Amino acid sequence: MSDIEGGCACGKVRFKVTAPFMGMAVCHCTDCQKASGGAAVYVAIAGKDSVVVTQGSPKVYASPGDSGQDVGRAFCADCGTPLYSLLGPELPITPVKVGALDDASALSPSMHLYTDSAPAWHLMDDTIPRFAKAPPAGPPPS
Numbered sequence: 001m002s003d004i005e006g007g008c009a010c011g012k013v014r015f016k017v018t019a020p021f022m023g024m025a026v027c028h029c030t031d032c033q034k035a036s037g038g039a040a041v042y043v044a045i046a047g048k049d050s051v052v053v054t055q056g057s058p059k060v061y062a063s064p065g066d067s068g069q070d071v072g073r074a075f076c077a078d079c080g081t082p083l084y085s086l087l088g089p090e091l092p093i094t095p096v097k098v099g100a101l102d103d104a105s106a107l108s109p110s111m112h113l114y115t116d117s118a119p120a121w122h123l124m125d126d127t128i129p130r131f132a133k134a135p136p137a138g139p140p141p142s
């Protein structure tokens with residue numbers, strides 16, 4: 001397969017994803033609401049070493065996640081586009097912001113996370129699993 005590519009709005013930061021995504025999550029946690037400026041964030045789940053920055057260097061904002069480990073959020077320091085998150089060593093994944101991908105048309109959401117924090121008016125897909133907080137397997141992608 002050819003690599004999936006993405007980048008920020010101004011074009012200074014570009015990245016590629018070198019392995020197929022494992023799914024897509026919709027995260028409603030309050031941190032994701034702040035980071036996205038929206039009511040939820042849509043993330044494609046990549047393997048930990050499969051996101052490779054090919055141009056520029058994103059800035060990372062780190063804050064403690066639900067697990068107690070820091071969650072780093074990579075974004076373009078020039079245009080502010082959220083790009084992907086950096087999770088602790090206990091989670092072998094890198095959540096990539098779907099809006100940062102050049103083409104996300106082949107993906108569709110596979111679960112809702114942290115629905116406890118979702119505003120009541122936010123529409124959710126009734127056909128996929130919902131978790132009040134993290135999924136049972138461990139802390140969620142953010």
Ligand SMILES: [Zn+2]
Pocket residue numbers: 008009010011012013076077078079080081
């Ligand atoms: Zn940019």
Ligand SMILES: [Zn+2]
Pocket residue numbers: 027028029030031032033114141142
């Ligand atoms: Zn989140």
